[in-house]
Amino acid sequence: MTKVVRLGIIGLGNMGKGHLRYLMNQEVKGVEVTAVSDNAEAGREWAKENLSATVRIFSDPIALMDSGTVDGILIATPHYSHPELAIAGFERGLHVLLEKPAGVHTKHVREMNDAAGRAGKGLQFSMMYNQRTNPLYRKLRDLISSGELGEVKRTNWIITNWYRPQGYYDSGTWRATWEGEGGGVLINQDPHQLDLWQWTIGMMPTRVRAFCYFGKHRNIEVEDDVTAFVEYENGATGVFVTTTGEAPGTNRLEISGDRGKIVIEDGKLTFWRLRVPESEFNATFEGNFGEPECWKCDIPIRGDYPDHKGITQNWVNAILHGEELIAPGEEGIKGLMLSNAMLLSTWTDNWVDLPIDEELFYSHLQKQIQQSEAKKGVAQS
Structure with missing residues (x-):
């Protein structure tokens, strides 16, 4: 060797x-x-x-x-x-x-x-x-995979701090075009978040319903504003919201589980930990308006971010x-499948089951490319 x-x-x-x-x-x-x-x-x-x-x-x-x-x-x-x-x-x-x-x-x-x-x-x-080397997300993955959060019930990621002015898109004829980049905010700005969304909780959705808006905030042909709703096999649901047209933007990931709620925002991880699991409390509590005792825990994040x-x-x-x-490398398809599903859901105005119909997505993408305003040529990322 x-x-x-x-x-x-x-x-x-x-x-x-x-x-x-x-x-x-x-x-x-x-x-x-x-x-x-x-x-x-x-x-x-x-x-x-x-x-x-x-x-x-x-x-x-x-x-x-x-x-x-x-x-x-x-x-x-x-x-x-x-x-x-x-x-x-x-x-x-x-x-x-x-x-x-x-x-x-x-x-x-x-x-x-x-x-x-x-x-x-x-x-x-x-x-x-x-x-994936960020200790914030590594800690989140650990808290979920170890069972500390309990079974995941809901995921919610608002990632709208990708602000890009029109000048950014005008800097290259290939930018924000179906022919040049193959998409907008989902494939250019959000691949890391889409990967982390499934990697930290350890599961992919079973189906997606999304609403992508094309050229809503900028003079571009691809999506620049997206709201997606997903369902998981265990009954959990999730929401993913992203755009390049809001200022100031937000980056907040919230995951609720049977043992509480975890929020990552402003570089901090906060765990609202229930003293007893919600499912256990619900099965044993006999009153009308009680709820489990909850502790707010600021989780220390240790380790370098290489x-x-x-x-x-x-x-x-x-x-x-x-x-x-x-x-x-084989895991790269997971986050991409989420973005493909969001676009396909919008193009078909319907739910999309995962894994997606790859031939159907490809045919829709080709239609967009045929109409693309991108000029022929080569660009470097």
Whole structure:
């Protein structure tokens, strides 16, 4: 086993450069950037000016993969290309670290997951779900998985602090278009929250009813305001509200369970803990208006938040030492399925069962793309 992972970075947009900065500062151990690729000349010029002369620069990502200079690739390109580049990597025996989202539609992402499965367990495939390293959400997941909160009854996430002015959308013809990005707030701003929503509680909804508004607050063709209602197999329900058009925005996650309620807001986790489970109180209390005794507990959050470099270090450690992945790549389909379901529910004006009808979603997406105002061309994420 090699002692150093030779890494190729595909895509030198904002995210690709961001990853390069901490990697070139040697903030991740056991990895060396040996190659980069970008199909835009400006990106390659940036690489020449800012990277070591030993780093090979390619215009074609496939040429990078075939160069023999890398053991793994970090993909930070536009959304549509994520699955196809990951599949190409698996076919060449390369480890893959993929920026969010996993793709635009689950049909393509499922093909990617199948390719990862064929490649075998020897290759490490991870999503760049850096929010999974946030100790706030790790503590929430622990409180739920340990049974401290009891059975989940309701989830509610208001995530409206994604404010974006019109100038943001006007900065590129590919932005906020079906052809260029494949969606709006759900696929651009919310992939982390959609992933955390299911990851922290440990279950996916069984069906979704959503109302997406397209170009409601901005002159764009994709969704910029969404309210979704979901149902879970155990009878729990949930609401997800998001937009890029409100100021000031809110980021509040509230989860109610049989033993109380947990709220994450303003970087704090508060647990309103019932002294006895609500179900037990209800079965034994004989009065008319009583309720369980409740304690407000400010839960201390300990631990570092390594963010993007934490996921990258974990992926490298998985390659070199067999460490368990924090964000297995195959799980990227879950959050994407939630956003696909919300759009499909709006397009069909109906409930959508999960797992979704992938062919139906794909056909609706193609209709949107045919009408898209995006100009042909290539953009970097």
